[in-house]
Amino acid sequence: MEGVRKRNPGQDEFVQAVEDVAQDIIPFIADHPEYHEAEILRRIAEPDRIVSFRVCWEDDDGNVRVERGWRVQNNNAVGPYKGGLRFSENVNESVLKFLAFEQTFKNSLTGLPMGGGKGGSNFNPKGKSDREVMRFCQSFMSELFRHIGPDRDVPAGDIGVGTREIGYLFGQYKKLTGRWEGVLTGKASEYGGSKLRTEATGYGVVYFLREMLKDREEGLEGKSAVISGSGNVALHAAEKLMSEGAKVLTLSDSDGFIHDPDGIDEEKLDWVKTLKIEKRGRISNYTDKFDGAEFHEGKAPWDVDCDIALPCATQNELDEGGAKALLGNDVMAVVEGANMPSTAEASARFRKSGILFGPAKAANAGGVAVSGLEMSQNSERVSWDHETLDNMLTGLMQDIHDKCVESGTDDDGNVDYVRGANIAGFRKVADAMLAFGVV
Ligand SMILES: NC(=O)C1=CN([C@@H]2O[C@H](COP(=O)(O)OP(=O)(O)OC[C@H]3O[C@@H](n4cnc5c(N)ncnc54)[C@H](O)[C@@H]3O)[C@@H](O)[C@H]2O)C=CC1
Ligand SMILES: O=C(O)CCC(=O)C(=O)O
Numbered sequence: 001m002e003g004v005r006k007r008n009p010g011q012d013e014f015v016q017a018v019e020d021v022a023q024d025i026i027p028f029i030a031d032h033p034e035y036h037e038a039e040i041l042r043r044i045a046e047p048d049r050i051v052s053f054r055v056c057w058e059d060d061d062g063n064v065r066v067e068r069g070w071r072v073q074n075n076n077a078v079g080p081y082k083g084g085l086r087f088s089e090n091v092n093e094s095v096l097k098f099l100a101f102e103q104t105f106k107n108s109l110t111g112l113p114m115g116g117g118k119g120g121s122n123f124n125p126k127g128k129s130d131r132e133v134m135r136f137c138q139s140f141m142s143e144l145f146r147h148i149g150p151d152r153d154v155p156a157g158d159i160g161v162g163t164r165e166i167g168y169l170f171g172q173y174k175k176l177t178g179r180w181e182g183v184l185t186g187k188a189s190e191y192g193g194s195k196l197r198t199e200a201t202g203y204g205v206v207y208f209l210r211e212m213l214k215d216r217e218e219g220l221e222g223k224s225a226v227i228s229g230s231g232n233v234a235l236h237a238a239e240k241l242m243s244e245g246a247k248v249l250t251l252s253d254s255d256g257f258i259h260d261p262d263g264i265d266e267e268k269l270d271w272v273k274t275l276k277i278e279k280r281g282r283i284s285n286y287t288d289k290f291d292g293a294e295f296h297e298g299k300a301p302w303d304v305d306c307d308i309a310l311p312c313a314t315q316n317e318l319d320e321g322g323a324k325a326l327l328g329n330d331v332m333a334v335v336e337g338a339n340m341p342s343t344a345e346a347s348a349r350f351r352k353s354g355i356l357f358g359p360a361k362a363a364n365a366g367g368v369a370v371s372g373l374e375m376s377q378n379s380e381r382v383s384w385d386h387e388t389l390d391n392m393l394t395g396l397m398q399d400i401h402d403k404c405v406e407s408g409t410d411d412d413g414n415v416d417y418v419r420g421a422n423i424a425g426f427r428k429v430a431d432a433m434l435a436f437g438v439v
Contacts, residue, residue: 004045011094013315016344017101018045024422038438040430044104047074047097048081053143055121057135059128069140071119071147071155074100077432080151081117082107082368082375084158084186087136087165089124095315096120099158099339103368105425106361109400112372117153119144125160126280137168144169145176148183150378156185156371159314162232162277163188163198182378185371189383194374196389197367202236203390204366205310205337205358206244207397212333212356215405215415221245223332226306228252229313230276230283233337233364237310238269250301252313253283257301260286260293305329312337320345327353336360351418362400362421369396 004018022041029036055069070093073081083103086096096118104116123136148155157166166186173183180192187193196203206220213219223246227234230251238248247263251272260268268290275281284295302309302322309326311318315338323346326334334350335358336342342350350357370393377383384392400421407427408420 003042007046008094008097011097013094013098013340014101017098017340019344020340020347020418021101021105021422021426024419025426028423028426034434035430038434040433041426043433044075044426044429045101047072047100048076049073050093050097051144051147052093055123055136055139055143057132057139059132067121067123067136069119069121069143070096071144071153072096072100072117073147073153074116074118075104075429076115076153077429077436078108079113079115080149081153082114082156082371083116083118084120084156085161085165085169086118086120086158087123087125087160088120089122090314091120091122098315102339102361104429105422106365107368107372108425108428109362109403109421110365110369110372110396111399112369114154114368114372114375117155118158119155120158120161125165130164133165134168137165138172141169141172142176145173148173150181150183150375154183154185154371154375156368157232159231162186163193182375185374187374192374192378194370194377194389195384195386196393197370197374198232199236199239200370200393201233201364201367202238202312202337203240204369204393204397205233205237205312205335205363206240207366207394208358208363208401209308209310209333209335209356210244211398211401212335212358212417216356218332219244220308223247223307224249224305225308225310226250226301226304227310227312227337228257228301228317228341229311229338230272231313233367234310234312235269235273235276237312237337238264241308241310242266242269246308249306250304251283251286252301254313255282255284256295256297256299258283258286258293258295259301259304260290262292302326303329307332309334310337311341313341314338315340316343318342318346320349322346323349327355331355333358335363337364339364347418351416354414357417359418359421361425362404362417365400366393366397369393
């Protein structure tokens, strides 16, 4: 870890993600000298390559704007690089390196042939017109296209990149290369997108939670849930929780959170979807529309009494104070929808507490898993129906859960899902790398 810190100065998120994995892999490697001798962990913690490039575009007033774009290709031992693109003012190299590193283990856990990558830009889509977003996406792809391909690197969406952005990116790739191929996932269904990809991450989080609860002979019916975020992952996790009989109390965005003590029902959730996906409005507007709900400016929802907490917004949004508040209210399960939403201190508290704690690289893998299925459908020139895909997603999440249990069960029978996910995710990539020799 000393070397990782030295080689990556100022990259706190990346170091945090490597530390999270190393704390479980270093003891594991002690019994597996072949991984140690081949320096496997050290090699996974050094991205295969990072491409960084200038992205120029013109805003609606004719001003020239200059942003930076990146693609971090972390590891392609088990398949082409695969992982989302993030457009946010908070994007930097450290954030994308942590995400690409995590993605390598997550994608391995799915059992599908996908390596790990991530990319994006510090472009802030908030408040931009459709035309501005289109011009930015076209300029971004004008450089990215030479580094990606269906057998090379297959990007998708993440924060700030949804169906609209994927459309503009795919259109530009097609124009530049003259080829229609499955180079991006998360496409709309009219041009090769998979059914269920939009819902898959949020639904998958709930399927994973359902498996964890089953082991304790518990179900979701009647449980109260606190969710952060109000984007793709949060809204679909909320939808699935509600359909399983749980009561969703909160949603949030970067301005604060809303608390609806009556619970967010289907009609209210539909309203939020229109607000967030079509109008691109703020979550605080919820209280103007629905009586009894409160908006808490600048706050996260972790003080709200609940059985289940799903952090679904962004990294390090759940700190030690939040963890203490949740544990103080006897939370039963914390399952990570966002990538690395718990700080290292919060994560350590959850692991020690004996509650059900589902780490992101396992719990939110449903999204990239359905992306993997989108790649298969594109290659085969077929389109599977919703039910088939939902059954596949359910099976994949059960399988990831079982892998965590297999590699993470302590002598006393308690399951440490973090250790289970780290070891199971590592092993497959490590064995593939051993097979390739030192390259
Ligand atoms: N979209 C996907 O399929 C997957 C997404 N994820 C992760 O889930 C998280 C959410 O991603 P999406 O829902 O896709 O993005 P999104 O862009 O649809 O939504 C992001 C949400 O987080 C909120 N947010 C952003 N920064 C925040 C902050 N500092 N404080 C509070 N709220 C904040 C936004 O207001 C928005 O509600 C990210 O960590 C992403 O990496 C993980 C697996 C797959
Ligand atoms: O579907 C994908 O390729 C990307 C999903 C993603 O970015 C993630 O799992 O964090």
